[in-house]
Amino acid sequence: MHVLVTGGAGFIGTSFVRMILRDRPGWRVTNYDALTYSGNLENLSEIEGNERYSFVKGDVRDAQLLDEVLPGVDAVVHMAAESHVDRSIMDSGPFVDSNTRGTQVLLDAWRRAHGVDRRFVYVSTDEVYGTLPLEDKNALFTEETPLQTNSPYSASKAGGDLMVRAYHHTHGMDVVTTRCSNNFGPWQFPEKVIPLFVTNLLDGKKVPLYGDGRNVRDWLHVEDHCEAVLTVLEKGRSGEVYNVGGNNERSNLELTHSILSIMGHGDEMIEYVKDRPGHDLRYAIDASKIKRELGWEPTRSAWPGALEDTVSWYTENRSWWERVRSGAYQSYYETQYG
Numbered sequence: 447m448h449v450l451v452t453g454g455a456g457f458i459g460t461s462f463v464r465m466i467l468r469d470r471p472g473w474r475v476t477n478y479d480a481l482t483y484s485g486n487l488e489n490l491s492e493i494e495g496n497e498r499y500s501f502v503k504g505d506v507r508d509a510q511l512l513d514e515v516l517p518g519v520d521a522v523v524h525m526a527a528e529s530h531v532d533r534s535i536m537d538s539g540p541f542v543d544s545n546t547r548g549t550q551v552l553l554d555a556w557r558r559a560h561g562v563d564r565r566f567v568y569v570s571t572d573e574v575y576g577t578l579p580l581e582d583k584n585a586l587f588t589e590e591t592p593l594q595t596n597s598p599y600s601a602s603k604a605g606g607d608l609m610v611r612a613y614h615h616t617h618g619m620d621v622v623t624t625r626c627s628n629n630f631g632p633w634q635f636p637e638k639v640i641p642l643f644v645t646n647l648l649d650g651k652k653v654p655l656y657g658d659g660r661n662v663r664d665w666l667h668v669e670d671h672c673e674a675v676l677t678v679l680e681k682g683r684s685g686e687v688y689n690v691g692g693n694n695e696r697s698n699l700e701l702t703h704s705i706l707s708i709m710g711h712g713d714e715m716i717e718y719v720k721d722r723p724g725h726d727l728r729y730a731i732d733a734s735k736i737k738r739e740l741g742w743e744p745t746r747s748a749w750p751g752a753l754e755d756t757v758s759w760y761t762e763n764r765s766w767w768e769r770v771r772s773g774a775y776q777s778y779y780e781t782q783y784g
């Protein structure tokens with residue numbers, strides 16, 4: 447089996463590439479990534495010499511390069527995307543271009559290379575469902591929940607998601623889509639809330655909590671997500687969508703208190719800042735379909751252990767995040783208040 451992973455130099459992609467090489471000894475992986483600000487081959491340095499691994503610096507919008515690379519490939523796992531909501535608020539152009547148009551260009555190239563019979567997995571997000579009310583704790587996103595995107599990021603991901611659906615219905619392509627909740631773990635770009643807060647505290651800075659901190663997210667360890675994607679690649683039913691979640695909902699305030707407590711700080715390190723425009727209130731996933739049909743459930747996401755391990759990783763890998771943070775990167779908070 448030869449899998450091409452787009453976005454394999456990003457946070458989830460690097461974890462997925464490492465997992466395939468570790469857990470599927472007969473497989474080859476091509477990592478196809480444009481190396482935007484969040485793509486970092488340093489995250490894969492330990493597998494550089496592996497003869498089952500190769501890297502192609504390429505953009506998913508580059509049809510010509512895809513036509514050269516895709517013929518020897520058995521399956522595509524499409525993870526490449528502009529992934530940060532705050533950046534999409536500042537400038538949505540790159541999001542539509544990479545996430546929606548890029549997915550369409552890749553689907554067309556995959557069909558040119560192999561017709562419709564080889565598998566294409568699209569890594570979507572729970573954010574395509576929009577938001578749930580805070581009041582109704584039992585409300586969950588199911589695969590039947592209508593797509594009601596609220597941020598330019600989620601709208602651009604939904605564009606790709608709907609293209610994938612359309613290529614199955616129109617052309618009969620073998621596609622499967624995953625919609626996952628918030629990931630955490632090592633090597634996450636420190637613009638996302640957990641690595642941002644942990645690295646700020648390690649630098650003696652306060653953590654910028656948006657609004658009143660009531661917003662709720664469901665947290666899943668990145669390796670659990672990658673295992674779900676691998677399961678769907680191997681066993682998912684063609685044309686289906688599978689929700690992926692940790693059953694691990696926390697308000698941002700709760701998350702912040704957990705991080706502060708693990709790191710030995712108090713509430714004085716919280717800085718309440720202006721809310722994110724259009725900030726979705728609550729994400730919560732019904733992931734019973736993937737468990738029932740494919741037997742997947744999370745095994746690495748239990749708190750507080752998984753969060754403590756993640757905090758330890760950033761504590762022990764200061765040189766990694768200092769290098770990453772020194773690049774041309776400004777968080778939404780810094781551009782608004784910095």
Ligand code: NAD
Pocket residue numbers: 452453454455456457458459478479480481482483484485486504505506507524525526527528529530544548569570571572603625626627628629630635
């Ligand atoms: P990331 O920003 O860390 O990585 C994205 C990768 O895609 C980078 O390596 C980047 O260089 C590459 N890329 C971006 N545009 C590209 C293009 N046009 N062509 C080729 N490569 C390009 O993001 P991540 O958190 O690892 O997310 C990976 C995927 O998972 C995304 O599709 C995201 O929407 C989805 N997802 C993420 C989460 C999460 O919590 N992080 C949750 C659910 C779904």
Ligand code: TDX
Pocket residue numbers: 529530531532570571572573627628629637638639640642654655656661662663698722779
């Ligand atoms: O500085 C901050 N302060 C803050 O309070 C940041 C960066 C975030 N937040 C809040 C906003 C969200 O409610 O924390 C929560 C999580 O924020 P992000 O880490 O930006 O993630 P989110 O917007 O929930 O989106 C993530 O999960 C779904 C990923 O970035 C997406 O790629 C994925 O699809």
